[in-house]
Amino acid sequence: MIISEQFITFEINNRFFAFEAKNVIEIFVNKTINPIPIAPDYVVGIINFRGEIVSVIDISVKFDLKENKQTENKYIIVTTLFDDNKHLKLACLCDNVHRIETINFAEIQQVPSFGTYFNPDFLKGVFYLNQELYTIINIEKVFKSNVEFAIEKIIE
């Protein structure tokens, strides 16, 4: 019986995130990104990935994590997602990739309906590792929807 799953953990603007490892195809460091004119602002540009054009996305824009100043030594995580009966590829820009972690299902918690910065609809769950909270991003939801910001509404 499968009781655990592997995740790739990474960092954007000092926040910790995770992708399911099964969705990740390749990770690049410092690959040249070709900017594309007239595109949504969360699209940084495109890369040529094995002969296929893949868009590079800045999650920090989509999640409204401002003050993302670091521009060099960026990592690009190429992921695959299944949408509309097609396999699509998307690349995400991040500041640092940590490692592959194996997490037991029991440790993965549901996202609380409020109290987190992000909109729970775009997350698959959260888990604690070394006292840090990691957020599992549901990449299909984030980039399928036309929602500009994937953050939780601020409760006043």
Added chain:
Amino acid sequence: MLEFQQKYIEDAGELISKLEADLINFENDTENDELIQELFRVMHTLKGSSSMFGFNKIGEFTHLLEDIYDLIRNKQLTVNKEILNLTYQSVDFLKLLLYSKEILTDEQEIEFAEILILAQKYSTKKPLNEIVVPESKKEDIHLLRVLIKPRPKVLLRGINPDNIFAEILTLGKNINFEFTDDSIDLSDDDLFNKYWEIFIEGTVSADAVTDVFLFLDESEYSINELTDISDETLNDFLLKSEAVDKKISLDELKIQLNEIITKPEKKEIETKETSEKSAKPVISTLSDDSIRVSATKLDYLLNLVSELIIVHAQFENHSERLGDEKLLATVKELSKISRNFRDEILSTRLIPVAVLATGMQRLVRDLSLKMGKEIELITEGLQTELDKNIISRIESPIMHIIRNCIDHGLEMPEERIKNNKKEKGIIRFIAFYAGSSVFIQVQDDGKGIDTKYVFDKAVSKGIIKYDTELTNKQIYDFLFLPGFSTVSEITEISGRGVGLDVVKKNITELHGEINVDSEIGLGTSFTLKLPLTLSIVDALYVTVGKFKILVPTSNVLMCKYLPSDYFIGKDLNYKFDNKCAPVVRLSNLFVKDKAENEFEVLIIFTIYEKFYGILVDRIVNSIQAVIKPLGHLHANHNLFIGASQLGDGTMAYVLDTNFLLNI
């Protein structure tokens, strides 16, 4: 099972199209026995595989059709218009059944039932005929002894003996099923390790019986004709051979067979391999010398090969710097091979326009019947090849044009005779290459477009003033305006709102053009100009700010260096060929600050005989580029149709010149 079904749908789709094509040929030459045989064979194959994959309606329906064509084949029924129409309708329904996976709406069910009844009417003429025929020629009755001994595991090959027996039952009367095996233990694991003896009395020939065993191996059955047997001896013979208590009626046999058939399914997974193997011969008889490859695989190959060419370009650069002669020679050789390689891969995506022929012929036939106009379709250049994507996207526009030509262009026969024309109208379909484009022309020899009428219509719609002076060309262009219908009364065939404007839109999306020319009394001609393929393009490599842009050269008329202050204090337009061409400065669209160059380059295009200009910073050179889609996030990008990797590994964007039309 699902993937087998998918495969079946593809194959059956092909069979049905073949049926349609054969039918059109057959209609022109109803005496051709070979064609009847071919029709019959296709129906038979379709029937066999349909029941095998659970498409029972198709199976039953084709069975009826097959019966009809069997009668025709045996000269017991003569072909007439009604039968042909019925078959055409049936082909349509077969398509519907296949693609809807036999799920029909209520309306369709009713229509289907009507066709079934009609088909039954023809197919059951058989017994009537047979009763008449045998009585007069009694000597034609012969007795066949059929021995079936299938190899073990016949069921796993998808062959249902039940169907075979049912089919035999239709062949003649006085049929006796005989188990000659004493131990009928149907639960036996070695299914069908037994044999049957069947006697058929009737007018059928041994050949007709052979058809039933299409899916069985020759070693699995034998058919002998028993001669010199009178009725009495026959009965005697049957009585003798029959161990009366063991005789099983057909119904019982069916029940037992059904029991067996439900059993082996559990084992299907283990023996899948064998069933696949035995299923193949049936399929391979259809394709002559070709292999079916999925388009995604071809795309992947194309990707790889374009990567190869890019890496090769870099390799060439490096080796030129090294200056080693032997290395350079090898690199040259490699360059030839990789280019050939790419061209070959590209050509695999090209298919001849002949695939459109069946549909056109069918359309012309149907419309000529419906409207009472005699029409001949003449095709030329059917071997002209185009990208598969383009062909599938021009099919409905071309059908629409033909429909238009027939409905509005061609006159009724009486009127044609009055005008000294042949009674039979002509629709001509011509395809040919010119440069990197393919031209497709659809012509009719009808009455032509009445410019005065169109002009008045445009005036009444408020598009132009009554005193405007227009060339014929400009008047024809009104036909492509949305909602501009020249027919006063809307007919069933055309004029339903979806008109030439949609045709033009579809063609423009393909980066093609459509033009119309006409001569009163002589006819009308629609010309489509289409690119050979959408995946490769000749382009000018230009820069705008830091961006590299590829401008497809197909519509470029002129490039000119202008001082960068040329447009200062003027409107952004340029006088070209005494016409005013609006100009777009690309850097205004996506670069914030203007380039500080002394010169900029003006590129003049023509789209639909109008001139447009764009301003870029610099032209680097002209290249041939493999276009790659930008991906789903930019699927509807306003400016670019794709991107292409340059020799140095960076990306350049391919400009969609149609954006100029939407500004």
